[in-house]
Amino acid sequence: MAKKRSVIWEFFVVDEDTKYAVYNTFQAKVSKGGSSTKSYTTTNLVSHLTKHLDVIHKIVNEVQELSKPWDINDTRSQRVHKRIGEMLAVDCQPLLMVEDVGFKRVLQTLEPHYKCPNRKYFTDTIVPKIFTGMKEVCKLIGTAKYISFTTDVWSSSVSIISLLSLTAHWVDDTFVKVSAVLHAQAVEESHTGEHIAAQMEWMLQNWEIPRDKVHIVISDNASNMVKAMNDASFAHFGCFAHSLQLVIKDGLFVQRTINDILAIC
Known part of the structure; x- marks a missing residue:
């Protein structure tokens, strides 16, 4: 042929x-x-x-x-954006992870049509959107008659900004204990009792929690935290675990042999 x-x-x-x-x-x-x-x-x-x-x-x-990549606002892209944002929060991963070559390769293998946005997009758009959605916990808090709180000021070795935490604890209608980490407020000013008290007041207002629902606030025994709770007129108690840790630390370091071992090390 x-x-x-x-x-x-x-x-x-x-x-x-x-x-x-x-x-x-x-x-x-x-x-x-x-x-x-x-x-x-x-x-x-x-x-x-x-x-x-x-x-x-x-x-x-x-x-x-x-064969075209999904648009950044495509519903399929938004679904993946949200899951990545949740992963960063739940696993305490740095936002810079979304720009890592290895992470992008994994995403490309799993879904070639998905294009991962940069860190700024997650910082400015996705994380705030997730936070707004998480405020639905306000509805759960609203059903609680009384709420107790734990709080602490902590800092990171890689940042000059300290954070004031706020975690709520209550018992629901079925008598089951519920806890929710509500806030981590940046504390850029001096950690004075007055300033911490003002930040505590603001966080409670932000989460729409009236003062008459505050049962007790637990914190460490630092003088500024004690003063803050007194200034804000919150019932306050020092953390037993923190007190016990201080006792153990002092009990160890009054022993000369412990100090000698540490000096040798």
């Missing part, structure tokens, strides 16, 4: 009855024209193919659409 030179044969195959060719896409028989092998042409095939150009274009467009 002679070699088929025309590109038309990328769309057709010769039928058993050589007078016809079969269109690959629609499996339609199309006459090759003429009355004998010598008079067959591809003109009729080309003519038939042009009738289906719109369909071919549509197929090509659909294929291209399927």
Whole structure:
């Protein structure tokens, strides 16, 4: 058989009855024209193919659409954005992780259409959106008659900003203990009792918790925390575990042998 030179044969195959060719896409028989092998042409095939150009274009467009990356605001992208934001929060991962090469490779393997945004997008958009959604816990807190709180000021070796935490504890209608970490407020000013008291007041207002629901606040025994609770007129008690730790520490360091061992180390 002679070699088929025309590109038309990328769309057709010769039928058993050589007078016809079969269109690959629609499996339609199309006459090759003429009355004998010598008079067959591809003109009729080309003519038939042009009738289906719109369909071919549509197929090509659909294929291209399927291969395109999802838009950042696509519902599928938003679903993945949210899961990544939750992962960063739950696993205490740095926001810079979303720009790591290895992390991007994993995402590309799992879902080639997903393009991970940069750190700023998660900081400015996704994390605040998740936080707003988490404030639904206000509805649960609203059902509690009384709420106790634990709080502490803590700092990181990689940041100059300290954080004041606020965790709520209450018993629900079925007498099950519930705890929720509500807030970590940046403390950029001096850690004075007055300032901590003001921050505590603001956090409670932000979470729509009235003062008459505050049962007791537990913190360490630092003088500024004690003063803050007194200034804010909150019932306060020093953390027993913290007090015990201080006793153990003092009990160890009054022993000369312990200090000698540490000095040698």
